[in-house]
Amino acid sequence: MxxxxxxxxxxxxxxxxxxxxxxxxxxxxxxxxxxxxxxxxxxxxxxxxxxxxxxxxxxxxxxxxxxxxxxxxxxxxxxxxxxxxxxxxxxxxxxxxxxxxxxxxxxxxxxxxxxxxxxxxxxxxxxxxxxxxxxxxxxxxxxxxxxxxxxxxxxxxxxxxxxxxxxxxxELSIVEERQRIARELHDAVTQKLFSLRLTAEAAAALVERDPARAAAELDTVRRLAADATAELKSIVVGLRPVDLAGDGLAAALARQAELLDRVHAAKVTFASDTVPRLPAPREEAAYRVAQEALHNALRHGAPSRVSIELRRAGPGVVLTVTDDGSGFETAAKAAGQRLGLASMRERARSAGARLHVASRPGEGTTVTLEVPGG
Known part of the structure; x- marks a missing residue:
């Protein structure tokens, strides 16, 4: 050559x-x-x-x-x-x-x-x-x-x-990030702000007739505000939810139930087996689905009782959130368009989990999420 x-x-x-x-x-x-x-x-x-x-x-x-x-x-x-x-x-x-x-x-x-x-x-x-x-x-x-x-x-x-x-x-990544932030804000921060508002209203009503109880309610307001601030920081930087940072899903759900039980009229309870730790994305998806189910029940269903259960299922877990509130017609077109249900379905899909929502008007709602193991 x-x-x-x-x-x-x-x-x-x-x-x-x-x-x-x-x-x-x-x-x-x-x-x-x-x-x-x-x-x-x-x-x-x-x-x-x-x-x-x-x-x-x-x-x-x-x-x-x-x-x-x-x-x-x-x-x-x-x-x-x-x-x-x-x-x-x-x-x-x-x-x-x-x-x-x-x-x-x-x-x-x-x-x-x-x-x-x-x-x-x-x-x-x-x-x-x-x-x-x-x-x-x-x-x-x-x-x-x-x-x-x-x-x-x-x-x-x-x-x-x-x-x-x-x-x-x-461009697609920017759109997806905006959608993620919208979901996180709706799933986590909105619920805490709703609870914060109810607690602040209760404190205002108690200021004159029961200052000690009003002061206790204001302590809860401060805690909710701090939690909401931490959630916002977590969302902005894409970190795991702050409640999951320590002892995992069961402990995070227990804290969530204790907080909601204190600030809402409904009785909120939590029960759990000794469950395995899951990969971080699956624990976060389960936690967010639980938050959304709780938010929907307490804000829209007017229940007297809400229960959260977390059970072992082989290497995975089954999460169940049940309320005795007003319920809704799951087949209705409007139900399929609600951001909360769409968010739960998307989170389940992304985690490889199976989501089932059972509800009828006047008969409460049960949300079941089957999450596979690692």
Whole structure:
């Protein structure tokens, strides 16, 4: 193999590897433009990605000095041959670009270009951009030059598509994070704020006739406010619920039952076997489902009793929250649209658990969650 062939292969390899290296998409595309100019022995090379508004989001060139760039002026619009290449996937090869029917000239400071090779950058049926060369130093652009430029344009397409996918995944991550925060706020903080409001109202009613009891209620208000603040911090940084940070799910549910029993009129009880510790995501899902079930019962069901049970089921657990409140029709369309039920179902699904909600008007509600082990 001749030395020039080996050098060419190294240049192609460097351009291809740049697509997968830890470089920005602009750096990758600039590498491809520079490699194309060197490999095909052209004086000038450029790559443009349209912005959807008649101009270019990216326009990279190689072979021009900074002074030439400044003299040429702003990024070109999608007119003439540049516009044509964004609507036709066929390559353009001309011995004198000035004779092309779509040629419309260039700015006064633009270098004179004669022979030209242009390649649309395509992904399937979509034209993502264009890569072109001008003024071959030795001879004219030939068919083999066109094939090599087509290869480099294909790798430019990979870089552009990868950049798009990354941006879409980033947008999706932002949406998912917003949904997570909405669920956490609804499941955890809303319940504590509701309890805090009831306790504050009770303290206000007792201030004059029973100051000692009012003071005790205000202590509970302070504790609820501190818990809500801790939950908010936990949600913002994506940590586990603070109640799970210590002794696990059973202890967290016991504390939750004790708190709710103290601040609500309904009798709230908790019973548990000696249950195994579960992976953190499954313990959190079970805890959040329990919180939502308790919140729904105490806020909407007007129950006299609410019970929480946590039982061993092989390597996993079964969580049951039962109330004797007003109940609801589970088949009703409105029930399926309630944020609380949707949140519980999503949490169960994400943890690989099975959720069952049984309720009828006037007969209370039972929420059962079967959580597998590790």
């Amino acid at each position: 001749a030395t020039c062939d080996r050098d060419e292969l190294r240049e192609v390899s460097a351009a291809v590897l740049a697509v997968t290296a830890h470089l920005s998409v602009r750096e990758v595309l600039q590498t491809i433009v520079s490699a194309a100019r060197r490999l095909l022995d052209a004086r000038y090379a450029a790559l443009g990605i349209p912005d959807g508004r008649g101009s270019f989001r990216e326009f990279l060139a190689d072979g021009l000095t900074d002074a030439q760039w400044r003299a040429i002026g702003p990024i070109p619009r999608q007119h003439g041959l540049l516009g044509a290449m964004l609507s036709d996937p066929a390559p353009v090869r001309s011995a004198d670009i000035r004779t092309h029917p779509r040629f419309e000239g260039w700015p006064a400071a633009h270098p004179e270009m004669i022979d030209f090779l242009g390649m649309p950058i395509v992904d399937g049926d979509e034209i993502l951009g264009e890569l072109f060369l001008a003024n071959k130093r030795s001879g004219r652009f030939e068919a083999e030059d066109e094939e090599l430029l087509k290869l480099l344009a294909a790798h430019a397409a990979i870089a552009i598509v990868n950049a798009r996918l990354y941006e879409r995944s980033r």
